[in-house]
Amino acid sequence: MWNSGHTDAYRGIVAAVTTYPAGKGDLIHAYLARPEGAGPFPGVLLIHHMPGWDEFYQEFARRLANHGYTVLCPDLYCRFGHGTPDDVAASVRAGGGVADDDVVADGGAALGWLRSLPTSNGRVGIIGSCSGGRHAVLTASRVPGFDAVVDLWGGGVVVAAGQLTKQRPVAPIEYTKDLEAPLLGLFGNEDHSPTPSDVDRHEQALKAHGKTYEFHRYDGAGHGFFYYDRPAYRPQASMDGWSKIFAFLNEHLRA
Amino acid sequence: MCLMISVSAPVTGSGRGPTGWFRLTQVNVGFDHATHAPLDHALLLDFVNPELGIGARIAVELDLASGRTLVAQLQAAISAAEASEPAIASRE
Numbered sequence: 492m493w494n495s496g497h498t499d500a501y502r503g504i505v506a507a508v509t510t511y512p513a514g515k516g517d518l519i520h521a522y523l524a525r526p527e528g529a530g531p532f533p534g535v536l537l538i539h540h541m542p543g544w545d546e547f548y549q550e551f552a553r554r555l556a557n558h559g560y561t562v563l564c565p566d567l568y569c570r571f572g573h574g575t576p577d578d579v580a581a582s583v584r585a586g587g588g589v590a591d592d593d594v595v596a597d598g599g600a601a602l603g604w605l606r607s608l609p610t611s612n613g614r615v616g617i618i619g620s621c622s623g624g625r626h627a628v629l630t631a632s633r634v635p636g637f638d639a640v641v642d643l644w645g646g647g648v649v650v651a652a653g654q655l656t657k658q659r660p661v662a663p664i665e666y667t668k669d670l671e672a673p674l675l676g677l678f679g680n681e682d683h684s685p686t687p688s689d690v691d692r693h694e695q696a697l698k699a700h701g702k703t704y705e706f707h708r709y710d711g712a713g714h715g716f717f718y719y720d721r722p723a724y725r726p727q728a729s730m731d732g733w734s735k736i737f738a739f740l741n742e743h744l745r746a
Numbered sequence: 747m748c749l750m751i752s753v754s755a756p757v758t759g760s761g762r763g764p765t766g767w768f769r770l771t772q773v774n775v776g777f778d779h780a781t782h783a784p785l786d787h788a789l790l791l792d793f794v795n796p797e798l799g800i801g802a803r804i805a806v807e808l809d810l811a812s813g814r815t816l817v818a819q820l821q822a823a824i825s826a827a828e829a830s831e832p833a834i835a836s837r838e
Binding site for chain 1: 749750752754772774776778779780781784785786787790792794796799800801803805
């Protein structure tokens with residue numbers, strides 16, 4: 492199992508809040524978690540979900556670091572101000588959400604930052620859940636150079652006509668032909684965004700463009716089935732999902 | 747789900763938060779992830795004053811049935827107020 496390491500082989504990690512030069516040259520906050528030691532280590536750009544840059548994402552970063560990845564998780568809402576994650580997320584939501592172009596610019600800058608680290612093995616993946624899953628697909632499609640992308644139940648990859656906004660002017664599925672990195676997607680069959688038919692449409696587009704991908708869909712699971720503090724939590728699907736994430740990242744970021 | 751459903755309107759009134767009363771200037775109504783309510787998604791009612799900062803927010807999370815009940819009760823109270831004080835209601 493992914494969480495059953497050898498007791499004589501545990502490694503230490505270092506975690507801290509830092510800043511990095513993101514899109515438009517802005518210094519924004521990011522949570523950095525990395526293994527101790529000289530490496531080389533693969534990098535992971537971790538994109539937080541719509542509820543914000545919160546405790547769950549710090550834990551998410553440390554979990555990946557504990558498995559040997561240097562993880563950078565930028566605060567995509569940093570430019571909107573600071574407060575509790577739910578207050579900040581509420582303010583961002585009321586304003587229509589963070590702009591796709593800003594997320595892509597911040598993600599592209601983070602890719603270069605991670606790859607420039609002296610401990611880097613030269614490979615960088617991108618992963619996120621909820622809106623972060625959508626942002627991961629979008630960023631990996633618009634910024635060349637990622638080596639793996641993981642979409643955890645990202646809603647809004649497929650967008651109904653008339654639901655595009657100023658902040659989200661193009662549905663990520665429209666960029667499918669530009670996606671170079673292999674894609675792992677995990678979805679709940681009871682989710683309403685994305686619905687199973689949304690996932691079907693995304694899969695059809697990936698097939699049509701000959702992309703490398705693997706989708707896994709879980710019965711009895713809805714949106715956010717990793718979130719242990721919410722009613723949506725599904726422990727068995729979550730454990731299986733984590734095993735698929737680690738296998739996928741190991742295959743594409745350590746080769 | 748992450749639907750990003752959100753609508754806003756100006757309001758006049760006050761609300762009480764952790765640090766006391768403050769003036770309210772806007773209400774945001776959404777339907778998305780719940781932060782505290784034991785629901786996967788909820789009606790999100792945020793009474794805010796953006797001029798006072800991100801933390802100037804009275805947050806309420808309700809299920810849809812409670813939202814419908816609230817709308818009905820608000821309408822009932824408004825109708826009763828207008829019936830009992832037509833002069834005041836006409837000035838609002």
